[in-house]
Amino acid sequence: MSKELIGAAIFGQSGGPTAVINASAYGVIKTALESPNITKVYGAAHGIKGVLQDKLYVMDEEDPKELELLLHTPSSELGSCRYKMADPEDDDTDYKRILEIFQKYNVRYFFYNGGNDSMDTCNKISRFMAKSGWECRVMGVPKTIDNDLFGTDHCPGFASAAKYIATSCMEISKDARVYDTGMVTVIEIMGRHAGWLAASSALATYYGSGPDLIYLPETNFDMDEFFAEVDNQYNKDHQVLIAVSEGIHYADGTFVSEAKTSATDGFGHAQLGGLAVRLADEIKHRIGVKVRGIELSLLQRCASHSASQTDIDEAFNAGKIAVESAVNGETGKMVAFERDMSSGSYVCKYNLLPLEAVANYEKKVPIEWIKEDGTGMKQEFIDYVLPLIQGEPEIPREYSLPRYAHLKKVLAK
Numbered sequence: 001m002s003k004e005l006i007g008a009a010i011f012g013q014s015g016g017p018t019a020v021i022n023a024s025a026y027g028v029i030k031t032a033l034e035s036p037n038i039t040k041v042y043g044a045a046h047g048i049k050g051v052l053q054d055k056l057y058v059m060d061e062e063d064p065k066e067l068e069l070l071l072h073t074p075s076s077e078l079g080s081c082r083y084k085m086a087d088p089e090d091d092d093t094d095y096k097r098i099l100e101i102f103q104k105y106n107v108r109y110f111f112y113n114g115g116n117d118s119m120d121t122c123n124k125i126s127r128f129m130a131k132s133g134w135e136c137r138v139m140g141v142p143k144t145i146d147n148d149l150f151g152t153d154h155c156p157g158f159a160s161a162a163k164y165i166a167t168s169c170m171e172i173s174k175d176a177r178v179y180d181t182g183m184v185t186v187i188e189i190m191g192r193h194a195g196w197l198a199a200s201s202a203l204a205t206y207y208g209s210g211p212d213l214i215y216l217p218e219t220n221f222d223m224d225e226f227f228a229e230v231d232n233q234y235n236k237d238h239q240v241l242i243a244v245s246e247g248i249h250y251a252d253g254t255f256v257s258e259a260k261t262s263a264t265d266g267f268g269h270a271q272l273g274g275l276a277v278r279l280a281d282e283i284k285h286r287i288g289v290k291v292r293g294i295e296l297s298l299l300q301r302c303a304s305h306s307a308s309q310t311d312i313d314e315a316f317n318a319g320k321i322a323v324e325s326a327v328n329g330e331t332g333k334m335v336a337f338e339r340d341m342s343s344g345s346y347v348c349k350y351n352l353l354p355l356e357a358v359a360n361y362e363k364k365v366p367i368e369w370i371k372e373d374g375t376g377m378k379q380e381f382i383d384y385v386l387p388l389i390q391g392e393p394e395i396p397r398e399y400s401l402p403r404y405a406h407l408k409k410v411l412a413k
Helices: 021-034 048-052 064-072 093-104 116-132 158-176 196-200 202-207 223-237 275-287 309-327 379-389
Strands: 007-013 038-044 056-058 107-114 137-142 183-189 213-215 239-245 291-295 333-340 347-354
Touching: 007 021, 007 048, 021 038, 021 064, 021 107, 021 137, 021 309, 038 048, 048 093, 064 309, 093 107, 093 116, 107 116, 107 309, 116 137, 137 309, 158 183, 158 196, 158 202, 158 239, 158 309, 158 379, 183 196, 183 275, 196 202, 196 213, 196 239, 196 379, 202 379, 213 223, 223 239, 223 275, 239 275, 275 291, 309 333, 309 347, 309 379
Parallel strands: 007 038, 007 107, 107 137, 137 333, 183 239, 183 291, 213 239
Antiparallel strands: 038 056, 333 347
């Protein structure tokens, strides 16, 4: 164990929001505020940009009751960003600025909450601080609805999104099958390279009424085969529900979505969208039936009203363990989840992984969990995801509407 380290802490959020990312924020902030080794707790406005711009919120001045409401507040309450940092060996400008801010506020603990690219940022900062001689313990707190972080059984945010997707697909399925006239409905679900979210629509099929066909980016998409499968399903009962991941692609790797080249995010990833509408239009012209295209879009990552209590608890624990581990001497690590079924029921255990083992690696849905024809999920996937969506949170409400956190966000001087 390293020597006792006394100083301030900064917490930042990065990447796409989730229904439970603020639960991780509360885990970090609450635990840091209670630690005798941490003298001040700052929240970075819009992630690492807030550090670079010296825009830090003083968490010590927030009302504890408002902070607790973070458990049920969706999105990134401190603000997020998609900011790609160069390797410090190539360009250390940003890192020198971060060091300057750390020294100004005597920051000895840095916690960054995000996905693949965020863990890469975290790893680069950790390396630079170690090289510079400024002792600062850097910890990654996992987050992503895409569930594609390497080395962890699952990610905070995924379960709540999966629960929302399954529920929405059940609701859409009931509505889409109400008439005795035929119709095909296409639901577009997030997931650029990994199909965990689209796969979650299979829960609706297994436990109620859901998609007849599910397509993931883990397998190559063939438009002619797709039309044949839709036509075959339509001829059976004249009602077809299809779930597609936004990142489905042809054998040559190009995205099926016609919006694939419209824009990119800050990390150079294609911003996808419009797939459901495109497929619906193709089906209408090729098969000649009534078709509806639905894009769940941002709804699937901000639906705290449909959050999993298991997800909330694990997200909070990820933040809590990150702080406790750092105070006890750990640095350059990410909190990871391990599934333990030895008792016959699901238990989540926590361990630490080196950031360099996590950053920029993507975890995809195992091919053996996908049906051989690529149109649905096997029982193994259902067994994987079902324990994660359990639990109904008691959501604080005012006037029958959710009561979210209202932070003062007092800027540090």
